[in-house]
Amino acid sequence: MRRDDLIRELGGLIAHLPSVLPPTDLVRQATALCVTARIAFGAGAVSIASLHADELHYVASDGPGVDVIVGTALATSRGIAGYVAVTGQSLAIERSVDDDRFARDIAERTGYVPGSLLVVPIRTDRGDVCGVLSVLDRAVSGPGSGGDALALATAVADQAGLLLPTIDETGRAARLLLESLVAAAASSEPSLAAALRRSIGALPEADADLARVVLTLAELRHADARTRSRVADLLTEIVALAMPARRRR
Amino acid sequence: MTDFRPAWAEPFHGDDLGTVPRLDLPVRLTRDWAYGDGRGGGVRVAVIDSGIDASHPMVGGVVQAIAVERDESAESGIRYVDAPHDDLYGHGTACASVIRGLAPGVELLSVRVLGADLKGSAFAFAHGLEWCIEHDVQIVNLSLSTRNEDYAETFWDLLDTAAYRRMLVVAALNNERKRSIPSEFAGVFSVACAPGTDREQLLFNPNGPAEWGAAGIDVQVAWNGGTTMTASGNSFAAPVIAGHLARILGAHPGITPWQARTILAELAANHPND
Numbered sequence: 001m002r003r004d005d006l007i008r009e010l011g012g013l014i015a016h017l018p019s020v021l022p023p024t025d026l027v028r029q030a031t032a033l034c035v036t037a038r039i040a041f042g043a044g045a046v047s048i049a050s051l052h053a054d055e056l057h058y059v060a061s062d063g064p065g066v067d068v069i070v071g072t073a074l075a076t077s078r079g080i081a082g083y084v085a086v087t088g089q090s091l092a093i094e095r096s097v098d099d100d101r102f103a104r105d106i107a108e109r110t111g112y113v114p115g116s117l118l119v120v121p122i123r124t125d126r127g128d129v130c131g132v133l134s135v136l137d138r139a140v141s142g143p144g145s146g147g148d149a150l151a152l153a154t155a156v157a158d159q160a161g162l163l164l165p166t167i168d169e170t171g172r173a174a175r176l177l178l179e180s181l182v183a184a185a186a187s188s189e190p191s192l193a194a195a196l197r198r199s200i201g202a203l204p205e206a207d208a209d210l211a212r213v214v215l216t217l218a219e220l221r222h223a224d225a226r227t228r229s230r231v232a233d234l235l236t237e238i239v240a241l242a243m244p245a246r247r248r249r
Numbered sequence: 250m251t252d253f254r255p256a257w258a259e260p261f262h263g264d265d266l267g268t269v270p271r272l273d274l275p276v277r278l279t280r281d282w283a284y285g286d287g288r289g290g291g292v293r294v295a296v297i298d299s300g301i302d303a304s305h306p307m308v309g310g311v312v313q314a315i316a317v318e319r320d321e322s323a324e325s326g327i328r329y330v331d332a333p334h335d336d337l338y339g340h341g342t343a344c345a346s347v348i349r350g351l352a353p354g355v356e357l358l359s360v361r362v363l364g365a366d367l368k369g370s371a372f373a374f375a376h377g378l379e380w381c382i383e384h385d386v387q388i389v390n391l392s393l394s395t396r397n398e399d400y401a402e403t404f405w406d407l408l409d410t411a412a413y414r415r416m417l418v419v420a421a422l423n424n425e426r427k428r429s430i431p432s433e434f435a436g437v438f439s440v441a442c443a444p445g446t447d448r449e450q451l452l453f454n455p456n457g458p459a460e461w462g463a464a465g466i467d468v469q470v471a472w473n474g475g476t477t478m479t480a481s482g483n484s485f486a487a488p489v490i491a492g493h494l495a496r497i498l499g500a501h502p503g504i505t506p507w508q509a510r511t512i513l514a515e516l517a518a519n520h521p522n523d
Contacts, residue, residue: 076368083299083338087369087393090424091340092253094467094479118253120425127396127427138252149252154425 026167030060030160037156038062041149042139044114046156048122050131050164051076051085059167063136065110081119081132088129090120090150112136120153122160130164133157253466253481256426258442260454261462268521269453269514277522278515284493285500289352292495295386296348296488297377298341298393300334301359307346307471308357315380316361317373327376337363339473343480344392344488346471351448351492354499358386362393371395371403371430378407382414387498390491391437392421392484394429401430408436417494417506421487422459433458438494438510440487442466448489453517461513463489 034046045063049056054076061069076082080091094116114136122131135153220228260266293312303311313331320328336342336359345357360380362373374393381389389411408431411418420432422441432439435457443452443462446469452462465486472478490513497512498504504512514520 077337077364079338083340083363086363087340088396088423089393089484090482091484092481148254150254150256150424 026163027060030163030167031062033156033159033163034060034062037133037135037153040152040156041135043135044137045112045134046136047134048131048160048164049074049081049085049134050167051129056081056085056132059131059164064112068110080117081134084119084121084132085129088121088123090118090153092116092118092149118149118153120150120157122157122164124161124165130161133160255422255424255442255465255483257422257424257429257459257483258462258465258486260456260459261441261443261452266452266454266462266519268519269517270455271521272511272515274515278512280516283500283512283516284496286354287352287496287499288354289492289495289499290354292352292355292388292498293358293386294348294352294355294388294390294491294495295358295360295381296341296344296390296392297360297362297374297381298336298344298390299338299363300336300341300361301345301357302336302339302342302471302473302475303333303359305342305346305471305475307349307477308342309349309353310357311345311359312356314359314361315377316364317367317376317380318364319366325376327373329376329380334359334361336473337361339471339478340392340484343470343472343478343485344390344491347448347468347485347488348390348492348495351489352495352499355495358384369393369395371397371400375400375403375407378404378411378418382407382411382416386416388417388419388491388494390419390488391432392487394420394423394432396423396428396430398428398430404431404434405436407431408434412436412506415503415505417491417498417509419487419491419494421483424482424484429458436506438490438506438513440465440490441483442481442486448492450518451490451493451513451516452519453514461490462486465489 030048034048037043038046045061047058047061047069049058055073056076058069058072074081076085080093084091116137118135118138120133121129122133124130133153133156138149220231223231254262301308301311301314303314314334316330316334318328318330319326341359341361348355349357360377362377363369367373374391374395378389378391408418418437420437420439422432422439423429431437439458439460440463441459442465443450446464446467448464450464454460454462463486465483466481467479468481468485469477470480470485493513494509497509
């Protein structure tokens with residue numbers, strides 16, 4: 001393949017990364033969480049979206065239109081979900097179709113227009129909003145009703161909060177590597193490996209550190225299982241020591 | 250549906266609320282005396298939120314619209330844009346409609362503190378509150394809160410200043426049992442949902458931090474595009490209290506927040522004389 005073609009192909013791949021990068025196992029866990037929540041609420045649909053700057057990326061869903069919803073990005077400047085992501089305040093509304101900014105495009109594409117919507121923020125264990133959980137058309141009776149809807153949704157969101165940061169960080173690391181690869185391929189450096197290191201060095205410090213960690217860990221593929229396990233244990237302890245104490249309330 | 254119950258609303262939904270502490274006034278305060286004509290005529294009420302759709306029939310116009318925006322070139326890091334604006338989400342319009350419904354004579358002001366470069370930051374909330382203090386606003390409805398502890402002292406200072414300028418700050422507690430700044434502070438009229446949808450009824454919890462209970466579950470509110478919604482959340486209970494306070498200030502201009510509190514408590518549905 002010609003270098004120009006390679007660059008073009010990698011560029012195209014990066015453009016579609018949000019929908020292909022999240023690690024499969026974690027996304028399956030998030031999807032399973034949506035399934036569980038949908039059953040518990042007796043709901044029409046449940047979805048989990050991850051917050052990236054000014055967008056919500058839908059990473060998991062259960063219910064009608066799941067193929068359309070997962071992989072979709074919505075601006076946080078609109079809609080009920082956007083409001084919850086921006087303010088961290090949950091909202092419950094009926095007849096959401098009345099809201100002309102409520103993801104009307106998605107509702108029309110999926111053919112599913114909800115009558116009610118409960119949206120709660122998903123938070124990291126540090127309390128920062130990292131996404132939203134949306135419950136569409138929850139049942140009026142059953143385990144998810146009777147004054148417990150918000151408590152149940154918050155409990156599900158807390159579980160999602162354990163998954164989303166890992167999904168996002170893994171995706172971010174992979175994106176960084178691919179971006180570096182494109183930069184390296186576009187350079188005049190004869191050795192791709194050397195060009196890759198050079199381009200990682202040009203990244204912002206925090207991103208470069210993350211990319212370097214991933215590259216270094218990639219060397220572990222040559223190690224035996226016992227060594228890999230020991231390195232993993234060691235890393236876990238180092239990270240625990242390095243992270244500042246987290247305040248909990 | 251009544252399956253949505255915000256965490257801070259619990260005191261108003263059980264049997265433990267108790268009654269308003271007795272003042273044993275020689276004459277019981279009446280609603281007529283407290284509210285006057287009940288219109289809140291001329292009282293300046295600001296909604297610090299996502300903006301207000303001034304053209305919505307349930308809002309009935311705003312006298313001023315201010316948008317807090319980031320401005321890196323300014324020393325404060327923000328600028329105030331004084332011009333008509335939209336409601337980004339519909340939430341501020343909903344709050345405004347509740348206030349207008351209770352006190353049709355108020356002068357509504359929209360102070361927008363959400364936006365692309367603000368992201369619901371405590372920084373923007375605080376500047377919105379500061380603008381209100383400096384522009385003779387009499388009642389502020391803040392159906393937003395922050396968990397950011399770094400801003401606690403800033404809000405304490407602002408609330409003290411507001412109190413001494415006789416500005417009443419009404420703040421909704423978060424729907425989850427999370428840190429809710431400044432809604433948990435004693436200097437605000439902190440509000441959570443009470444049972445029912447009757448906005449004429451309010452409850453007083455002398456033990457706080459959810460001090461006032463008002464209708465906020467499955468209530469009808471205005472939304473963007475001239476529409477209405479049935480919505481639930483402490484966000485929609487706070488403007489009920491703001492509306493009642495507007496009536497009181499309309500009838501008794503110049504009273505302090507502490508006097509307004511006393512009058513409001515005497516009107517609570519859990520008053521021992523009821």
